[in-house]
Amino acid sequence: MAKSCHNGSIPAMLAAFPFSAHLREAVLFPVSTGEISFQWSDLSFPFMRFRRIGFEISAKSRLFKASARWHQANMTEIPDHTTPEAPASPATGDSLQATRILRDAIVSCVLPPGARLSEVVLARDFDIGRGALRAALRALQESGLVSSSPRSGWRVTPVSAPEIREVCAARRHLEPILTTATLDELAREKLAALAGRHAALMQRFDDDPTGSAAIRAAEREIIESVAEALSMPMVQGWLNDLWDRSVRLVNFFEDTGPVRYTPAPRARLVQALTEGRRNEALEHLQAANRALETWLLERFLESGARVQSGRPAPARRRRAAQVTS
Incomplete structure (x- = not known):
C-alpha cells in the first residue's frame, strides 16, 4: 500500500534540499510505469535518514574546528620573553628569591644599564626556573629597574x-x-x-x-x-x-x-x-x-x-x- 504524501512533513523536508521543481512535483504525485505503480513519497524515509546523517557530520565538523582553534590559541609555545600584556604570576618563594638575585645583579651593574635580557640565558646563568624568572622580571618592572616591549623583550632600564x-x-x-x-x-x-x-x-x-x-x-x-x-x-x-x-x-x-x-x-x-x-x-x-x-x-x-x-x-x-x- 503506497504511503500518503499529504502528511505535511515531506514539503518541509524538500525545501532544505536543492532539488529541481520537477523532482519535487514527482515526489508529491503518484507515477505509473505500467506493471509497477508506486509513489515517490515512499523515498521520504531514506531522505530523512540522509538528512540526519548530514547534520551529524556537520556538527562533528564544527566541533573539530572549534577544538583546533582552541588548541592553536592556548597550546602554542611560550615565547622567550613575556610581553607587558601577559598576566603576572603570583609571588612564590622561588620567585622572591629570583627577584633578589636579579635585583642585586642589576643594582651592582653586573647586568648593566640598557642590557637586553634573554630569559633562556638568565635562567641558565643564574640557575632560576622559567616561571620564577618571569615573576621576578615582573616585580623588577614595577620597581623601575627593567622594562619590556613586545618586540624587544626585557631590558635593564637605561641611565638617563x-x-x-x-x-x-x-x-x-x-x-x-x-x-x-x-x-x-x-x-x-x-x-x-x-x-x-x-x-x-x-x-x-x-x-x-x-x-x-x-x-x-x-x-x-x-x-x-x-x-x-x-x-x-x-x-x-x-x-x-x-x-x-x-x-x-x-x-x-x-x-x-x-x-x-x-x-x-x-x-x-x-x-x-x-x-x-x-x-x-x-x-x-x-x-x-x-x-x-x-x-x-x-x-x-x-x-x-x-x-x-x-x-x-x-x-x-x-x-x-x-x-x-
Whole structure:
C-alpha cells in the first residue's frame, strides 16, 4: 500500500534540499510505469535518514574546528620573553628569591644599564626556573629597574637624566616621613651601633678606594632600620626601590668614571632622630638628596655621549655583561 504524501512533513523536508521543481512535483504525485505503480513519497524515509546523517557530520565538523582553534590559541609555545600584556604570576618563594638575585645583579651593574635580557640565558646563568624568572622580571618592572616591549623583550632600564630627576624628586617627597618614626630602646641601640660603624668607615674613605661598597652597605642598614620603625610596609617598599635605583646609578658612574661619590654622614641623622630633633633630621635628608642629585647629573653630563651611544662597558664589567648575550 503506497504511503500518503499529504502528511505535511515531506514539503518541509524538500525545501532544505536543492532539488529541481520537477523532482519535487514527482515526489508529491503518484507515477505509473505500467506493471509497477508506486509513489515517490515512499523515498521520504531514506531522505530523512540522509538528512540526519548530514547534520551529524556537520556538527562533528564544527566541533573539530572549534577544538583546533582552541588548541592553536592556548597550546602554542611560550615565547622567550613575556610581553607587558601577559598576566603576572603570583609571588612564590622561588620567585622572591629570583627577584633578589636579579635585583642585586642589576643594582651592582653586573647586568648593566640598557642590557637586553634573554630569559633562556638568565635562567641558565643564574640557575632560576622559567616561571620564577618571569615573576621576578615582573616585580623588577614595577620597581623601575627593567622594562619590556613586545618586540624587544626585557631590558635593564637605561641611565638617563629623567631617571635621575625622577628618583631624586621621589626621595625628596618621600624620605621626610622617616623623621616621624617612633624608635624604642632596642631600635635606638641598634641605630647607635650602625652609626658608629658607618662613622668609622667614613674616616677611612679617602685612604681606601675600595671601601665605598662597605660604606653604602652600612648606610643602607641605617636608613632601612629607620624605615622599618615606621611600620608601613608599602612605604618601606617604595623607599627600598628608590634606594636601589640610586645605588645603581652611583655604581654605574663610579665604575665608568674616575670620580667617587662621597656618602652622607648618616651618624648625624641617627643622632638627630634618637634625640628627637626632627627638623635637624629633615635638613640632613634634604642636604644629602641635593648632593646626590648634583653629583649624578654632573657625572651624566660628563659621560652623556658614551651613555647615549651605547658603547661597551669597561673591561672589568664586560665579562659580567656577557650573561645578557
